[in-house]
Amino acid sequence: QKEVEQNSGPLSVPEGAIASLNCTYSDRGSQSFFWYRQYSGKSPELIMFIYSNGDKEDGRFTAQLNKASQYVSLLIRDSQPSDSATYLCAVKRDDKIIFGKGTRLHILP
Amino acid sequence: DAGVIQSPRHEVTEMGQEVTLRCKPISGHDYLFWYRQTMMRGLELLIYFNNNVPIDDSGMPEDRFSAKMPNASFSTLKIQPSEPRDSAVYFCASRETGRMNTEAFFGQGTRLTVV
Numbered sequence: 095q096k097e098v099e100q101n102s103g104p105l106s107v108p109e110g111a112i113a114s115l116n117c118t119y120s121d122r123g124s125q126s127f128f129w130y131r132q133y134s135g136k137s138p139e140l141i142m143f144i145y146s147n148g149d150k151e152d153g154r155f156t157a158q159l160n161k162a163s164q165y166v167s168l169l170i171r172d173s174q175p176s177d178s179a180t181y182l183c184a185v186k187r188d189d190k191i192i193f194g195k196g197t198r199l200h201i202l203p
Numbered sequence: 204d205a206g207v208i209q210s211p212r213h214e215v216t217e218m219g220q221e222v223t224l225r226c227k228p229i230s231g232h233d234y235l236f237w238y239r240q241t242m243m244r245g246l247e248l249l250i251y252f253n254n255n256v257p258i259d260d261s262g263m264p265e266d267r268f269s270a271k272m273p274n275a276s277f278s279t280l281k282i283q284p285s286e287p288r289d290s291a292v293y294f295c296a297s298r299e300t301g302r303m304n305t306e307a308f309f310g311q312g313t314r315l316t317v318v
């Protein structure tokens with residue numbers, strides 16, 4: 095079992111709708127959780143982090159964490175074509191930051 | 204701050220040649236990570252340093268790979284000899300210690316092609 099698992103997609107969502115991205119992790123010792131966005135040919139950039147159970151909102155983005163289920167999600171409201179990218183889930187365990195393979199999101203105009 | 208700086212941005216080399224990738228972390232960051240990204244395997248952690256000391260190199264694929272961090276502002280990842288399967292984008296990232304939510308900041312990456 096990989097440490098961080100994501101559905102590779104592509105996930106196609108109409109413009110203006112809610113995009114829901116999911117991630118599971120295997121190590122209960124994981125401490126913090128991150129969502130990075132990566133455009134094609136570019137480096138990953140941080141969108142949000144979360145380390146407490148529950149929801150965390152930042153503009154159109156909401157991160158959700160359920161440590162009991164070892165589950166992290168990212169909701170993108172009012173999806174825009176500029177949101178089309180690969181979204182990487184990452185977990186911090188001890189000093190390391192471990193990434194999933196990412197989910198490709200395509201927003202349909 | 205200019206962010207994490209990697210060089211070169213692109214490298215094309217012949218199989219069997221030595222390749223050296225370079226990274227300058229953000230000033231004040233005490234952790235440095237080397238990642239490799241491919242379509243098949245995603246973003247893999249190869250090795251990371253804390254205060255210039257290698258902490259975990261379990262992700263280094265084989266002995267052909269080595270990494271050094273001679274000082275707080277410079278690190279290298281060397282592949283000798285290189286093979287076509289080493290073709291990938293190599294990212295360097297840095298972060299500072301102390302907080303739960305401390306993110307890793309990435310350089311622009313080096314796209315390596317071994318022919």
